[in-house]
Amino acid sequence: MALYRDQAVVLRTHKLGEADRIITLMTKSHGRLRAVAKGVRRTKSKFGARLEPASHVDIQLYVGKSLDIVVQVESIENYGDVISADYQKWTVAHAILEGGERFTNNEHEPATQQFLLITGALKALAHQSHDPLLILDAYLLRSLSIAGFAPSTADCSICGEIGPHKYFSLVGGGSVCPRCKPSASATPNPATLQLMGDLLSGNWNRADLSEVKSRREASGLVAAYLQWHLERGLKSLPYVERNVFTTESAI
Amino acid sequence: MYEGVIGQLIDQLGKLPGIGPKSAQRIAFHLIQSDRIEVEELVEVLRTVREKVKFCQICGNVSEEIECRICRDPRRDLSTICVVEESKDVVAIERTREFKGRYHVLGGAISPIDGIGPEQLRVKELLARLANTAIVEVIIATDPNLEGEATATYLARLIKPMGITISRLASGLPVGGDLEYADEVTLGRAFEGRRNLEF
Ligand SMILES: [Zn+2]
Ligand SMILES: [Zn+2]
Numbered sequence: 144m145a146l147y148r149d150q151a152v153v154l155r156t157h158k159l160g161e162a163d164r165i166i167t168l169m170t171k172s173h174g175r176l177r178a179v180a181k182g183v184r185r186t187k188s189k190f191g192a193r194l195e196p197a198s199h200v201d202i203q204l205y206v207g208k209s210l211d212i213v214v215q216v217e218s219i220e221n222y223g224d225v226i227s228a229d230y231q232k233w234t235v236a237h238a239i240l241e242g243g244e245r246f247t248n249n250e251h252e253p254a255t256q257q258f259l260l261i262t263g264a265l266k267a268l269a270h271q272s273h274d275p276l277l278i279l280d281a282y283l284l285r286s287l288s289i290a291g292f293a294p295s296t297a298d299c300s301i302c303g304e305i306g307p308h309k310y311f312s313l314v315g316g317g318s319v320c321p322r323c324k325p326s327a328s329a330t331p332n333p334a335t336l337q338l339m340g341d342l343l344s345g346n347w348n349r350a351d352l353s354e355v356k357s358r359r360e361a362s363g364l365v366a367a368y369l370q371w372h373l374e375r376g377l378k379s380l381p382y383v384e385r386n387v388f389t390t391e392s393a394i
Numbered sequence: 395m396y397e398g399v400i401g402q403l404i405d406q407l408g409k410l411p412g413i414g415p416k417s418a419q420r421i422a423f424h425l426i427q428s429d430r431i432e433v434e435e436l437v438e439v440l441r442t443v444r445e446k447v448k449f450c451q452i453c454g455n456v457s458e459e460i461e462c463r464i465c466r467d468p469r470r471d472l473s474t475i476c477v478v479e480e481s482k483d484v485v486a487i488e489r490t491r492e493f494k495g496r497y498h499v500l501g502g503a504i505s506p507i508d509g510i511g512p513e514q515l516r517v518k519e520l521l522a523r524l525a526n527t528a529i530v531e532v533i534i535a536t537d538p539n540l541e542g543e544a545t546a547t548y549l550a551r552l553i554k555p556m557g558i559t560i561s562r563l564a565s566g567l568p569v570g571g572d573l574e575y576a577d578e579v580t581l582g583r584a585f586e587g588r589r590n591l592e593f
Contacts (some may be wrong), residue, residue, distance in 0.1 A: 155507055160412045184572045194542045196507075227543035230551065237506035380508035 145206040146214065152261050153198045154240045158184065166194050166213065168202070168259055169243045174252040180213040190216055197222045197236050197265055205393050220262075222269040229386040232268050235275045238379040239264050239282050245373055248284045256289050276358060277350055279383065280365045281342040288343060291371045292316075294364075296340035299323055307333055311364065313371045335360040359385075363388055398498050400426070452523070454516045456500035456561055464488075464496060471495045473530040477520065477549065478573070479537055485534060486574045490582040495533075498523065503541035504548055514550065520549070522558055531559040536571050538563070548552045561588040 148252070150169040159165045162184045167177050170380055183191035193200055195214045203215040226232045242274070247254045264282040268275055272325050287293060294317030297306035301323035308318045310328040318336060319328060335358045341350040362385070370376040396404055407418035408497030425433055434486060449455070452463035457463070463469060464484070476485055484497050500515045523529070532553055538544035550560045563584040576584070 160417070191539075223540045224543075227540045228547055230544065230548045233504075233540075233544040234506050241507045267527060303524070351480070378509045382504075382506035382511040393477070 146203060147163045147173070148201070148203045150219065150258075151200055151202050152243070152258065152265065153194055153196050153200065154242075154243045155196055156180075156194065157339065163189075163193065165210065167244065168257050168304075169247070170202075170252065171255055171258045172253060174250060174254045175244065175247045176211065178202075178211040178213050179207065193221070196228055196240055199262055199265070214312045220266065220269075222265045225269045228263070230273050234264065234379065234383045236268060238279055238377055238383055239268075241377050242377045243283065243288055243309070245377060246290055257286065260289070273351055274345060274358065276362060277342065277353075277385070279292050280339075280358075281345075281350075282341045282360055283365050283369055284339060285326065287369065287372060289308055290312055290372070293343060294318075294339070294368055296336045296343065304335060307336060311336065317368075332357060335364065338388045339364065346358055453497045454501060455484050455497055460559075469494075469530065473528060474533065475520075475523065475529055475531075476533045477533050478533050479542065480574075483535065483537075483547075483573045485580060486576065487585075490578050490585060492582045493533075494583040495531075500536070500545070503536055503545045505541050514543075517549070517552070523553065524553060524558060529558055531561065533585075534560065534562050535573065538576075539572075542573075559590060561590050565586050 146383060149172050151170040154167040154169055156167070157165040159179065162182050164180045164183050165177050166180050169358035171173050174181050180190065180194050183194060194213070198218065199220040199222065199311060201217040201219055204211040205345040208229065211267040220235070226236045230245055241259060243257060245316055246257055264278050267273055267278045272278075284293070284345075294300070294311075295306075296318055297308075298304065298318065299308055300312075300317045304320045304322075305321070306318050308320050309330055310319045310321065310324040311331050312319045312325050315323065315325050315328070319325070323357060334354065336354045337348055338357045338361045341347070341353075366376075366380060368382075403422045404415070404418045405427070408415055410418075415419070423434075428461055429557040447456050448457050448460070449459070450465055451460050452460050452465040453462060455462045459466070471494045473500060474493075475498050476487060476488065476493055476495055477498045477500060478501055479502055481499055486492050487497075498520050500517065500520070502510055502515055504510060504515065524532070524562065532549075534546040534549055537544045546562055549566070550562075553560050564592065573581070
């Protein structure tokens with residue numbers, strides 16, 4: 144029987160029949176794929192707990208006729224417990240996991256960069272390394288970048304004229320100079336574009352010091368840019384908790 | 395693959411939860427080969443279940459009346475509410491005979507990736523119940539998996555400012571599993587050993 148082993152992050156799970164689950168995985172070397180985990184909803188085997196969304200696992204799979212079958216699972220990092228105990232982190236994690244599905248076009252197509260982005264983002268989220276919303280926007284911007292849609296945040300994305308420029312265009316690919324700018328362009332605060340650039344390049348020292356105002360504006364631009372490039376956008380994005388929580392605001 | 399009415403039947407069966415194309419095919423052919431009266435009985439019960447069964451106005455449990463059997467029962471303790479995801483979880487907990495209060499059925503768990511947020515569940519109805527009645531304790535009995543935990547986290551944070559004791563079923567339930575599959579003894583113990591949620 145054909146077996147293979149890989150590292151993977153569980154993106155989502157679906158119930159299958161009476162006691163099984165279909166597990167959607169983002170693997171390090173075999174791309175995104177779905178596999179069947181048998182009996183995980185009924186038994187007390189730790190199998191089920193290891194195959195929850197956001198689990199980083201070492202997994203062994205058996206090549207099945209349509210879907211592969213989970214043979215063995217060892218936990219590498221279990222981010223789920225920490226993340227599910229914090230509602231904002233939980234909603235951010237969902238957007239990242241959904242991104243893993245949406246930024247990869249086909250199953251079994253190697254997507255190691257996307258795998259590394261997801262594990263990196265989940266780790267930062269679980270360890271509270273940065274503001275969860277910054278982690279999300281960094282993940283989304285870098286995923287767009289891998290997909291070939293990195294928005295320019297300084298130089299003009301059309302003629303290349305050295306920036307920063309005043310205008311930002313979804314259609315035009317980000318920052319645009321006054322000569323190239325399409326008619327519908329935003330004029331974000333310069334600090335916002337700098338933050339987006341920092342998130343893309345991984346300049347966390349500066350990103351962590353950014354103001355709430357810039358973070359909000361950057362999130363808005365990232366969401367709009369994502370909607371433009373990813374058909375239908377991300378389902379989870381509207382559920383991401385953006386405001387400081389109060390009982391009244393939740394109702 | 396199959397044309398006409400058989401194809402339609404397979405398509406319809408395939409829409410049911412947990413039924414893949416192969417199972418749908420198997421059920422379809424089972425029905426075709428079954429006794430005519432048996433099939434008519436099935437059709438009849440499907441029709442009545444859709445007509446008669448509603449959701450309890452108070453707790454959201456399935457019920458043939460406006461209020462379900464448990465909410466109508468005067469012996470039930472009005473000071474405690476047990477929050478569950480689905481009606482089938484009510485059945486599982488009732489089997490333990492450990493819980494004497496009333497229920498609140500959410501209709502699922504929070505799962506943004508599936509487009510399910512608090513607004514898609516009966517969360518507002520729960521808060522309204524808590525605001526209007528003399529509830530002292532809320533026991534959150536969502537499934538022992540991550541969606542269930544995250545939903546418990548969310549609810550606890552909402553309810554805490556209302557000055558109501560919030561508890562979560564004790565561990566010992568199979569993690570990653572469904573509440574409905576927990577045996578009575580384990581589920582009963584989980585009730586006895588429930589812990590207060592601190593946030
Ligand atoms: Zn230009
Ligand atoms: Zn009721």
